[in-house]
Amino acid sequence: MTFHEMNPTIKFLTVTCLMFGLAFMYNPWTPLVVFLGTLALQTLFSAVSWRRWGLFMIPFLLTALGTLWTSLVFGKQTSGDVMFKLFGNDVTDENVRLAATLSLRVLAFTALSLLFTLTTDPKRFVYSLMQQGKLSPKIAYSVFVGFRFFPILKNELMQLYETHALRGVRLETRLDHIRHAPKLIIPLLAGSIRQAERIAFSMEARGFTGEPRATYEVVAVTRNDFLLASLLFLLFGVSTWVGVR
């Protein structure tokens, strides 16, 4: 029983429900417990590389810090004892509580998101959306096309840089390349649109009609999916209880 095997649609719904629930909790303990609990569940029921997890976490740590000081400096006026002054704003203990809640919420959201992202194969997610979520095959297969489109896009981009170089555009550093990128968006898009038309024609030529079809990969729903989902909901229940108490 791991989060990797869990049905992606059910996992998606569970994680989204938890995040919505968190949005209505205004005490610092609930997001803290959810954050720690998610890490515990992730340790128990998945094999996620913590190094990768840490790398993904860094930007959100920054966001959490930004949220913390924004809600301290620009916090609304609340009653309560003034604890200290920050850039001319009286910070009450209520403000500190709210600021802690919001920044911990960022961390809890991120932990839940990473639990989903790091254990979900995008292809299985789309298959599962099609099989359990009744997603239109027309859209599902277009997403696959889109996903397979990345190498083509990269090639086109390289080609454009080379064409521009042939015409005498000098790009020395990496920064030059980035600065030059906006000039490439129109030719890149125009090329991609032409490609899209060709891909659509070849899909039709191979008999793709957009009707539901048999697939090799069947994403099942098992009892374990509900077990893992209830563990996550249980975590939310406990965290709410801790917060309200």
Added chain:
Amino acid sequence: MLKSWKLKEIVLLSILSVVFAVVYLAFVHIGNLWAGLIGPIAYEWIFGIWFIVSIIAAYIIRRPGAAFLSEVLAATIEMMIGNAIGPRIILVGIIQGLGAEAAFALTGYRRYDLWVLMLAGFGAAVTSFAYTYVMGGLTALSPTYVATMFALRATSGMLIAGLGGKLLSDLLLRTGALEGYALARQGRIHG
């Protein structure tokens, strides 16, 4: 809804979503760097970037659902290529897409003038701000600060997504790549 769509329109939608998913992700990182310094308001003035695919897709394809679907697809693909916001980004895409779609629905999917496109950018700003308000806990901030955030986001939505989306699509039209899509056909009828 999708019955009347041609396959090539759906594939175009998906390819546009892919290209803009990359752009979106790049700006998430730019926004994140800022946000650490100046807080969540860092995202507001560039927020229109994240609505732009809705406007471009609707303007080119001109079918009900184009604004909504393109935004949701872009969000989904953004998640697949590594936006750590993860599943929440799909929700954000759905909400932003609905806001933009509403503007086109209001005009009965008949008008695609600049003001409608800007209204779509504004619509996406409204719905996405409502989402931020709840999920980001903006009730904790002072009303003036929240109002400033919204004003910035709405302006950004109208200018970057609405005006910017139109300019970009019109440039694309001039390359001739859009022959066979509604935008090019409309152009021929009217001028």
